[in-house]
Amino acid sequence: MTEDFSESPGLVKTLRPYHVWALGVGIVLVGEFMGWNFTVAKGGILGSLLAMLVAGTMYIIISLCASELGSATKLAGGPYDWARLFVGPGAAASVGLAVYMEYIALEAADAIVVAFIAQEVFPELQVFPVTLLVIATLTFINYRGVVAALTLNFFMTAIAFLAIILFFFSGTFGVFELHPENLFQGAMPNGMIGLFAALQFGPWFFLGIEGAAMCAEECKRPSRAVPLGQQAGMITLLVGAAMTLFICANLLPSNIPAEGLGVSVYPLFEAAQASGVPVLIGLLAIGTLLTCVSSANGCVCDSSRSWFALSRDHFVSNWFSSVHPKYQTPYKAVIFTMPIAIAFAFSGYLDQVITFSIVSGLLCYVLIPFSLIRFRKMFPSHVSKVRPFVSPLQPWISYFAILIAITIMSTLFWGYRYNLIFALVFYLVAYFYFHNKHKKHQHEFDWGREMDWPNPSHHEAKE
Amino acid sequence: MDGIDEAKYNSAFAKDTFLILGAIALLIVVEGYVVFTIIAEAGSAVPPMIRGIYILFFGLVVGIETIGYLQVRKSIKQHMFDFKYYD
Numbered sequence: 001m002t003e004d005f006s007e008s009p010g011l012v013k014t015l016r017p018y019h020v021w022a023l024g025v026g027i028v029l030v031g032e033f034m035g036w037n038f039t040v041a042k043g044g045i046l047g048s049l050l051a052m053l054v055a056g057t058m059y060i061i062i063s064l065c066a067s068e069l070g071s072a073t074k075l076a077g078g079p080y081d082w083a084r085l086f087v088g089p090g091a092a093a094s095v096g097l098a099v100y101m102e103y104i105a106l107e108a109a110d111a112i113v114v115a116f117i118a119q120e121v122f123p124e125l126q127v128f129p130v131t132l133l134v135i136a137t138l139t140f141i142n143y144r145g146v147v148a149a150l151t152l153n154f155f156m157t158a159i160a161f162l163a164i165i166l167f168f169f170s171g172t173f174g175v176f177e178l179h180p181e182n183l184f185q186g187a188m189p190n191g192m193i194g195l196f197a198a199l200q201f202g203p204w205f206f207l208g209i210e211g212a213a214m215c216a217e218e219c220k221r222p223s224r225a226v227p228l229g230q231q232a233g234m235i236t237l238l239v240g241a242a243m244t245l246f247i248c249a250n251l252l253p254s255n256i257p258a259e260g261l262g263v264s265v266y267p268l269f270e271a272a273q274a275s276g277v278p279v280l281i282g283l284l285a286i287g288t289l290l291t292c293v294s295s296a297n298g299c300v301c302d303s304s305r306s307w308f309a310l311s312r313d314h315f316v317s318n319w320f321s322s323v324h325p326k327y328q329t330p331y332k333a334v335i336f337t338m339p340i341a342i343a344f345a346f347s348g349y350l351d352q353v354i355t356f357s358i359v360s361g362l363l364c365y366v367l368i369p370f371s372l373i374r375f376r377k378m379f380p381s382h383v384s385k386v387r388p389f390v391s392p393l394q395p396w397i398s399y400f401a402i403l404i405a406i407t408i409m410s411t412l413f414w415g416y417r418y419n420l421i422f423a424l425v426f427y428l429v430a431y432f433y434f435h436n437k438h439k440k441h442q443h444e445f446d447w448g449r450e451m452d453w454p455n456p457s458h459h460e461a462k463e
Numbered sequence: 464m465d466g467i468d469e470a471k472y473n474s475a476f477a478k479d480t481f482l483i484l485g486a487i488a489l490l491i492v493v494e495g496y497v498v499f500t501i502i503a504e505a506g507s508a509v510p511p512m513i514r515g516i517y518i519l520f521f522g523l524v525v526g527i528e529t530i531g532y533l534q535v536r537k538s539i540k541q542h543m544f545d546f547k548y549y550d
Contacts, residue, residue, distance in 0.1 A: 046509060049501050053520035060524060064531045172496075180504050187505035195513070224548045227535040228479065235486045235528060242497040249501070384545065389538040392530045 011076060012328035014147050015219040020229025022154035024063075024212025025236050027103070027298035028205075029160055030110060030291040032237075032244045033268050033284075035354070036204040041262030043198030044188040045249045050195050052241050054404060055202030061401035062210050062365050063234045064391040065372040067227040070213030071389045072375070073451070074222045076330075077309025078214035078302070079364050079371070084313065085451075086374035087367065093315045093434030094427050095367045098360040099211070099306040104337055105357035106208065107299035108344035111135050114292045131345050134296065139338045142300045145327045146218050149301055156294040161240060163287035167272060167280055168243035171250065176275040178250040186254030186261070200358075200411040205241040207361050208295075209234055210368060211302040223388035247271055300337050308333040315434055355416050359423035362412075365405035369398035378456035386453050467544055475549040476540060483536045487529050494525060 039048035066078070075081040080096030115130035142149045171178050188194060212230040219225040244267075251271040252261035264270050272284035308330035311320035324331040344353050373395045379386050412420045447453045498521045506514050539548065 045501060045505055049498065050517065050520070053498070053517065053524055057520055057523045057527065060528050060531065064527070067531075067535070168493075180500075183501055183504040184508070187508035192509075192513075195509075221546060221548050223542060223546055224539055227538060228482075231528070231532045231535050232482065232486055235490045235532070238524065238528065239489055239493045242494050246497040246500065384542060388542050388546070389535065392534045393527065397527060 010323055010328070011218050011330070012146065013218060013220055015150065015215050015225060017225045017229035017232070018154055019147070019150040020212050020215060020219065020225050021233045021236070022150050022157050022294075023215050023298050023301060024209045024230055024233035025161065026150075026153035026157040026291075026294035027106070027208040027211055027302065028233075028237055028295070029157055029240060030113075030295040031204040031207055032164065032240045033160070033288045033291050034113070034266055036201065036241070036244065037248065037261050037264055037267040038201040038204070039198040040186070040249070040254050042201065043190060043194035043196075044186050045183050045245075045254060046188045047190070047195045047198030048245055048249070051198040051202030052205055052245060054199055055205055055408065056238055056241065058365065058401050058404040058408070059203075059206035059209055059237075060234055061397045062368055063212070063230050065369050065398060065401070066210045066213040067230045068387065068389050068391040069368070069372055069375060070216040070226040070230070071223040072387050074216045074219075075309065076214060076217035076305040077312075078211065078216075078306065079368050080306055080309050082371040082375070083367050085445075086371045086378060088435075089315075089438035090431045090435030091367060093310060093438070094431045095364055096306050096310045096315065097430050097434075098363045098427060099214075100303050100310070102357045102360035102364065103208065103211065103299040103303035103306070104340050105344050105353045105360070107135070107138075107296045107303065107337070108341045109354050109357070110292045110296035110299065111138075111341065112345055114289065114296070117289050117292070128346070132342065134293070135338055135341050135345065138293075138297050138300050139334060141297065142304065142334045142337075143324070143327065143329060143331050146215070146301065146329055149297055150215070153294045153297050156290040156297075160287035160291045160294070161236060163280075163283040164240050164243050164268070167268070167275075167284060168247050170277065170280060171247050171275070176277050176280075178247075180250060182251070182253050182255075183249055186249070189255060197411060197414050199408050200414070200416070202408060203358055203361060206234075206237050207358065208298070208302075209237060210364065211298065214302050214305050217305075227389045244268060251275060300334065300341075303337050304330055304333040307336060314440075315437060352419060355412070355419045356423055359409070359412065359420055360427075362405050362409045363423075363427055366402050369401045373398050378458065379453070380457055383454070467547070467550075472543055472549050476543060479539055480536055483532050487532055490528060491525055494521065 039051040069082045073081055079099050080092055083095045084092035111131045111134040114134050115127040118130050119125045119127055212233050213226050216222040216226050248261055248267045248271045251274040254261040261267055266288050269284045269288050272280045307320055310316045311318055320333045322332050382390055447455050502517055
């Protein structure tokens, strides 16, 4: 028995666990450098800590579900393919679209921030052409090959993460002075309601880690690479989030919600400035830039795979499902990320774009654990061929993750109610559209031929 | 095992185990230090029951991730020869 598919046509199968880590952490680590601090504006330091722990619990469960589903199915569509196999076509296409939108909106936001940073360094530059250049360059890198794209991500992400580690340990070992009084003064400026409201920005710490499993089809040994790389990524993010919150909360005041840490654009960089250590200031500046680029890079990879999977199953034009004969990338789907990202980038509403990305992500966080629950019901026995990695404490933790995702989604009603309603209506319309479209291409699913699996338990019950 | 270098496999598996245990240790130390320092400094702003929620979620984060990552190690150990993980 072997998992080596390198002779089969299709996507190249060369990725290793560190590529999986680089894809997952590369997309998400930007959230430690900016954005997470809106939790502080809503709920103070204690609100931010609660948001980090609650969102962290949800993402650990989601990433365990994704590791099990990704290493079992070994397909590029990730949440789309899991919902297609274990839930149904309408839900699958909606979640596929949600993944596509989640990552492409994030890519657009990252590219804009890179352009703003470039403009701060070189004031003569204009945001519009730099954003365009970033999107075009990353699209080209992903067009040329997934290994090069993710190896680049690995180095950029590793440098940025090392910057956070160095900053944290410099603070705790007394290289610069910490101000623990800031922790108490900014503990809870908006009272108990603020603690709850802060949850809506909790996903910033971890948004997109589930996408690490989307390179399963391109891994050399997916049943080792996906769980090992993805869980290493999850721990990296948990550690990075805790270090970031601690060091920023110590160095930047947050007692007035409209000032300081809660409204900082680049909190880690500004905290480094407050430390007064030039090496750390330089490192965190580089880290901020690199995480934006690596996040956008990973987003091109994941959004194109989701579109490729939708296309392969005729939910969108089959034209996008071509694989490049030389680079073995879904090149048409990769190129198609560019006009959509540009459209998002030039809509002019950065916060709206990011909120749409979060709502899309939260929809996935309901459907990923639900897919796992269905998977376990359809294939209850732990046969290695079907389920090489078995995530623990299931299905109870999946139900818990769904509960947390719905709770966080409900908190978006404060401040982003129209975004929430728009997104839910958008995905409801998508559900019915794709459900009807699927009827044209409906065929009996052959588990043995398409997945090399035995029939699911409900088939056996019918027989 | 046909054509499999068992010594190489055991050595590679030991590296994976080292990575897994190291990551878990880092998680427990850093997360524990940060959560308990913040609660010690700022926890008096909230009632004891709310402080219990922090402890509960800290336990969930560390507990589920530790069990999950150890399960990854168990899965690798179980399948490394069948799926030729280290060739």
